[in-house]
Amino acid sequence: MQFNKITIIGLGLIGGSLALALKESNKVERIVGIDPNIETIEYALGNGIIDTGSPEINDCVEGADIVVISTHVGIIPNTAKSLFQSASEGTIITDVGSVKSSILKAIEEDLPEKLHFVAGHPIAGTENSGIKSADANLFKGRRCILTPTEKTDSASINKIKLMWETVGSEVHKMDPETHDHIFGIVSHLPHVVAYALINSVLNTKDSEQLMDFAGGGLKDYTRVAASSPDMWTEIFKANKDHLLEAISIFKNSIEDIETAIQNEDFDKLKKELEKAARTKRSL
Amino acid sequence: MQFNKITIIGLGLIGGSLALALKESNKVERIVGIDPNIETIEYALGNGIIDTGSPEINDCVEGADIVVISTHVGIIPNTAKSLFQSASEGTIITDVGSVKSSILKAIEEDLPEKLHFVAGHPIAGTENSGIKSADANLFKGRRCILTPTEKTDSASINKIKLMWETVGSEVHKMDPETHDHIFGIVSHLPHVVAYALINSVLNTKDSEQLMDFAGGGLKDYTRVAASSPDMWTEIFKANKDHLLEAISIFKNSIEDIETAIQNEDFDKLKKELEKAARTKRSL
Numbered sequence: 151m152q153f154n155k156i157t158i159i160g161l162g163l164i165g166g167s168l169a170l171a172l173k174e175s176n177k178v179e180r181i182v183g184i185d186p187n188i189e190t191i192e193y194a195l196g197n198g199i200i201d202t203g204s205p206e207i208n209d210c211v212e213g214a215d216i217v218v219i220s221t222h223v224g225i226i227p228n229t230a231k232s233l234f235q236s237a238s239e240g241t242i243i244t245d246v247g248s249v250k251s252s253i254l255k256a257i258e259e260d261l262p263e264k265l266h267f268v269a270g271h272p273i274a275g276t277e278n279s280g281i282k283s284a285d286a287n288l289f290k291g292r293r294c295i296l297t298p299t300e301k302t303d304s305a306s307i308n309k310i311k312l313m314w315e316t317v318g319s320e321v322h323k324m325d326p327e328t329h330d331h332i333f334g335i336v337s338h339l340p341h342v343v344a345y346a347l348i349n350s351v352l353n354t355k356d357s358e359q360l361m362d363f364a365g366g367g368l369k370d371y372t373r374v375a376a377s378s379p380d381m382w383t384e385i386f387k388a389n390k391d392h393l394l395e396a397i398s399i400f401k402n403s404i405e406d407i408e409t410a411i412q413n414e415d416f417d418k419l420k421k422e423l424e425k426a427a428r429t430k431r432s433l
Numbered sequence: 434m435q436f437n438k439i440t441i442i443g444l445g446l447i448g449g450s451l452a453l454a455l456k457e458s459n460k461v462e463r464i465v466g467i468d469p470n471i472e473t474i475e476y477a478l479g480n481g482i483i484d485t486g487s488p489e490i491n492d493c494v495e496g497a498d499i500v501v502i503s504t505h506v507g508i509i510p511n512t513a514k515s516l517f518q519s520a521s522e523g524t525i526i527t528d529v530g531s532v533k534s535s536i537l538k539a540i541e542e543d544l545p546e547k548l549h550f551v552a553g554h555p556i557a558g559t560e561n562s563g564i565k566s567a568d569a570n571l572f573k574g575r576r577c578i579l580t581p582t583e584k585t586d587s588a589s590i591n592k593i594k595l596m597w598e599t600v601g602s603e604v605h606k607m608d609p610e611t612h613d614h615i616f617g618i619v620s621h622l623p624h625v626v627a628y629a630l631i632n633s634v635l636n637t638k639d640s641e642q643l644m645d646f647a648g649g650g651l652k653d654y655t656r657v658a659a660s661s662p663d664m665w666t667e668i669f670k671a672n673k674d675h676l677l678e679a680i681s682i683f684k685n686s687i688e689d690i691e692t693a694i695q696n697e698d699f700d701k702l703k704k705e706l707e708k709a710a711r712t713k714r715s716l
Contacts, residue, residue, distance in 0.1 A: 340650035346687035348709035367623035379706035423662035426631035
């Protein structure tokens with residue numbers, strides 16, 4: 151066995167899939183699941199996703215090699231802090247949040263010497279959520295980013311890397327600010343834009359008639375804009391500065407197009423569109 | 434036979450699919466295809482999509498009940514005008530352009546008494562283009578919008594309506610300004626936004642590294658942004674005023690979100706996101 155005990159807090163799509171994938175790897179002696187919803191625990195136990203489970207965090211972290219916090223971004227720091235007393239010497243706490251700097255700052259300032267924290271972000275997910283969508287292949291061939299700081303213990307980084315490799319991920323390391331800058335632009339900004347686009351339709355007085363014709367291009371955005379408002383409010387909050395910078399870059403880009411249309415500078419307009427269109431081909 | 438001769442100018446995805454669908458309906462005596470590309474004509478003849486074809490417009494419009502202009506938006510008015518001499522008395526010219534007011538204005542001001550013009554817009558399309566993507570079912574169950582004006586002959590409207598119903602479309606009528614307002618928001622604006630979003634990534638100095646992580650949300654937009662820059666430059670130009678209004682509404686929506694983040698007004702932010710997220714469910 152590569153791991154003795156791994157405790158996963160939050161059995162949603164990510165936590166549930168991680169538990170199931172680790173289970174199927176046969177490299178973990180015991181997988182413990184924690185979730186406030188008792189039906190989730192029962193489902194996970196009944197379907198062989200976890201070995202034991204509980205709604206109570208403090209019952210389940212003793213003796214764990216690794217505790218994975220796979221809750222929403224907003225409660226990751228306090229969830230980590232709630233483990234500081236009960237976790238055993240040497241336990242590595244890690245997370246799966248899609249924002250890293252603010253989480254690291256909140257956790258590292260109070261982290262007791264006996265514990266380690268390694269911040270992580272598996273780039274995986276589907277439109278589905280919840281334990282019933284758990285998929286042992288969710289992380290296979292997908293990247294997982296670890297964002298160590300100068301305070302991060304290197305043996306702990308390697309152990310978390312091994313855990314993600316065990317479920318098929320390709321592990322990359324980068325510093326937390328770079329991570330938040332990149333995901334501010336490639337992930338958080340597209341969500342802001344999708345929400346804003348749908349709201350522009352709703353803010354028009356004949357919006358019901360407009361939605362009848364959503365097939366004309368708008369429909370591509372409704373999938374993104376349907377993502378959980380709670381989850382994205384927390385992400386936007388946690389990545390405030392990088393996201394505001396991304397929004398500002400985006401506003402400049404749309405104003406370049408707007409100005410070209412206003413000035414009837416259609417050569418310039420075509421150049422702007424060609425720049426974007428080439429990107430698809432290079433992906 | 435419901436129709437004697439229908440001539441289709443421009444055998445791309447829309448024109449080719451219309452020819453094929455009419456052919457399979459067995460309700461047209463003769464379908465004539467016109468395209469500047471001789472290989473396109475040969476393919477359409479060889480695959481039973483048209484009965485006769487030519488690269489020369491003036492060879493093929495005589496005696497046609499209907500001439501369908503299915504070229505790019507930018508050349509629709511001049512293509513229509515090039516028929517004014519050669520078309521026979523009573524011929525109905527129609528188009529498939531996704532902008533209507535500017536096309537109507539350009540054509541109606543010069544339309545000879547002997548001809549009729551009915552403006553149309555089939556809401557259909559795929560990521561593919563060209564005659565080889567022609568699909569007899571492309572219009573089945575899809576809407577086709579006709580935008581008659583006070584000058585439009587009502588018998589001609591009914592004949593064009595019948596043509597689209599023959600290929601399975603559900604025909605709606607609306608006035609051209611309403612059409613351009615609606616499609617400015619639900620179709621042209623989403624394209625502007627997708628182009629601008631991809632360009633914001635490209636305008637960032639570490640854009641190559643950013644594109645490595647496009648799976649985080651950006652990828653949903655690259656499909657839209659890969660659409661033909663030529664075609665969309667023409668559409669944006671033809672629908673300038675309605676599109677500028679749509680961009681202005683959108684900028685207000687994104688600034689509502691930006692301000693809520695700046696002011697750390699996360700209740701307001703969540704309300705903005707919830708408004709958008711509800712829309713998916715209602716579609």
